Amino acid sequence: MTCFLCLQCGVQFAATETPPEHCPICEDERQYVRWDGQAWIRPQELAEGHRLVMKDDAGVLAFGIEPRFAIGQRALLAQTPHGNVLWDCISMVADEAVAEINRRGGLTAIAISHCHYYSVLACWSKAFGGVPIYLHADDRRWIMRPHKAIVSWEGGTLARNSSLKLIRCGGHFAGGQVLHWKRDGGNALLSGDILQVTPTRRHVSFMYSYPNQIPLNATAVCRIAAALESFQFNHVYGAWWSQNVIGDAKAALGTSVARYLAAIG
Template sequence: MLQSDTYRNNFIPLGDSGGEELMTSICTEPKFSIGQRCILVQTPQGNVLWDCITYLDPSTIEFIKSKGGLKAICISHPHYYTTHLEWALVFDCPVYIAEEDSEWLSRADSEKRRKFVDDESEEIVEGVSAIKTGGHFSGSLVLHCSLGGRKKLLIADSFVTTPSALYHIDRLPGTTSFAFMWAVPNMIPLPPAELVKMWHAIRPFEFESTHGAFVGQEVRDKNVKGRVLESMKIQTRAMGWHDHALLEQSWP
């Protein structure tokens, strides 16, 4: 586990209404590794930590416990496995991970904290469900929740939030809100066959906002689900496909 007086974790509310007052970004400064955040999701049935960061210090433990502790941790994909066993031990809770990605685990789970998501979706606590999209990794997950009467999708980088997603008013046709990547740093996109599987995974779920892997990646739009599909189609056409099942999909 990272231990240093150099680092500290920041706690940043995602918003002050619409359920976002129940969501808090936790991220380490100065930036450590790729600088992803985890998100504390508060619900009456118990709190869920979405994804994980390396640094866990007394201030972070005190903050989370002041909000009611953790009922569960759910991790989107192996890039964010990091110190999840230490977090699970401190908060005495299980960690949900996709069964397909278990090959990437490198440490023994002596306390049996890990729970593997086998099905296409699994309810973590009431009103909060992990959805298996695959793509970025075979078992990549997103998290669907209803907070304050608003439905939200926490996407990590299973769906990569693009700059144009955050500045979408009057944007030019053909610009995307999301990218769908096998390797983000090397910019290797996923093929349409994977995109259509990802679309079918999330299609049954409604949501009005997405929340990405890094602080500030909030996309708020009642049509954000349509923007996910639009982005998939733009990526498909850009790769030279003009006759594919994905292009026939529609929403609503």
């Protein structure tokens, strides 16, 4: 029995003797199946040709995979005096990453913006003693490897401690969530691509599907803006290396929403 990984999106599936026939995440209109057809990889095969890397990304410890695998996102460690949370996930766990996180106080939880980054969430939880994994209930259908550590929370916000709060924004996915982080050096929003940091690194944007270039409708964008209106933040950390808005991020969000709505008419 193997928990196979989809080669296109990097999400791990429940254990089976043979690879699944389909990946519902890739068959959804927001993603796509490989041009060569659906394919799978075992975790040990991934480890043979790739490695986990750790580095500082604008003051936050981040984790990625080299060479690039699947969608290519990186994970972030939100460190607080009240406990640490791993934000988003990647498709590998490595001893050195676990050791470094434990050196910094370990984990109290994992939270993931949306299903494209669920990856090997169960493996990350197990590496830290089975810490809870917070996913919004509106995205429950996209869980490909059910696990007892998963907490499907409901509603608009969920505080993990006095420094960290999950905010359900919707948009890209119905249960799309971001993490608000109160911290020294300026509050931050960890956004995945619910808010997509643009290459200017002074704006964000919004899409229903990024690879298939389907824009998000005005109602959904306004709902995201409303969900974040009461929160103050100086920085936004996006889904990929160095794609962060550092400084004046709340104002950048307002400007970005206005120009997006103007562009789609």
